[in-house]
């Protein structure tokens with residue numbers, strides 16, 4: 001791992017100024033994506049700007065209609081929050097399935113979303129609940145946020161300060177983890193809002209998180225496993241690697257979507 | 266090189282490190298505490314688990330400079346006055362190790378599991394929460410038995 005300058009600013013503005021001044025710096029929150037990437041020699045930032053000392057950068061607030069998670073909140077905080085478990089149980093469950101305990105103690109929601117790993121879990125909750133990603137500059141709807149494999153709508157230097165998840169009527173998350181890495185081979189997040197509209201978001205299967213319009217339309221008419229009969233995900237364009245073929249991933253989408261609908265609460 | 270200071274196993278320590286120095290290297294090389302192991306290059310094996318401010322984390326995926334002022338506990342810091350910690354004793358009694366390479370990380374992770382889940386922690390929870398501590402020898406069975414036995418005594 002190459003050496004770098006290290007900074008630990010106390011405010012979002014100071015962090016943004018430090019990044020701007022650096023030659024090729026990077027923010028770091030939990031470091032559980034950045035440091036492994038640097039160890040592999042895939043990244044060598046000139047500066048690391050550690051966001052974890054910023055005051056008020058982590059925490060959870062539950063409003064009337066939304067759960068707001070600050071950018072630096074760890075996976076463990078979300079997984080064990082009694083308030084999240086009550087408002088959006090599937091969100092707490094999803095956070096509790098990320099990596100292992102040690103990863104959850106360090107990894108943050110902002111880092112996960114900024115990274116847009118095709119196999120990461122949080123992007124499916126963002127898209128599956130129609131979340132809003134709040135930065136130090138603007139608000140970005142989840143539908144416009146994840147633009148590609150490891151690509152997001154974030155501009156250079158933009159910092160995720162909050163993610164706001166609308167509280168649904170029902171939701172559920174199902175994950176088939178890769179047994180070695182614990183990342184999602186396929187993960188499916190399903191939600192039904194107060195008006196009955198359904199979102200189905202899939203991670204792990206394609207180059208980025210995506211929605212399944214056929215399933216959403218059928219479930220919006222009737223929120224039952226039977227509504228999914230005859231609807232299958234297409235294998236074309238899905239990921240294929242040593243762990244699973246595109247056909248297998250497509251099959252898993254159907255299985256996990258049915259299980260998610262059955263378990264939704 | 267930046268100077269850092271923190272508490273390790275209750276004692277104030279300090280040293281000079283590069284910004285890129287990982288906590289595990291500071292612990293092993295600067296402090297000579299070689300009980301904490303490095304089993305992989307990919308943040309996946311759990312051999313390097315220590316507690317920072319009471320939480321189990323991977324010291325191979327933590328910068329030493331980021332631990333300025335923190336309180337760190339390693340496997341060397343859990344026995345009290347020459348008496349093994351109940352978790353160490355339980356690994357010994359239940360034959361929860363063979364080569365011992367994964368054991369420091371297993372024990373630090375297991376103490377954290379019992380702290381968060383209590384004395385009545387189930388086998389299912391232990392297995393799930395140890396899933397990122399990899400052992401090439403034991404088949405895990407005796408490790409799980411050791412954690413359950415220690416949980417009652419902690």
Ligand SMILES: Cc1cc2nc3c(=O)[nH]c(=O)nc-3n(C[C@H](O)[C@H](O)[C@H](O)COP(=O)(O)OP(=O)(O)OC[C@H]3O[C@@H](n4cnc5c(N)ncnc54)[C@H](O)[C@@H]3O)c2cc1C
Nearest residue numbers: 029030031032033034099107108110111120121160182183
């Ligand atoms: C062994 C292992 C298993 C894992 N398993 C899973 C899994 O099952 N599911 C899963 O989803 N993830 C998994 N992860 C990834 C983990 O959740 C990471 O912690 C997470 O993806 C990144 O969060 P971080 O806080 O560690 O980010 P960092 O590594 O600190 O940063 C990642 C990137 O995001 C940027 N960044 C960080 N915070 C912000 C912010 N607030 N605003 C803007 N940019 C920011 C950084 O500049 C960097 O480019 C795993 C990781 C490991 C090591």
Ligand code: FES
Nearest residue numbers: 304310311313325
């Ligand atoms: S050495 Fe393998 S996870 Fe730290």
Ligand code: FES
Nearest residue numbers: 363365400401402
């Ligand atoms: S006892 Fe040998 S690796 Fe676990």
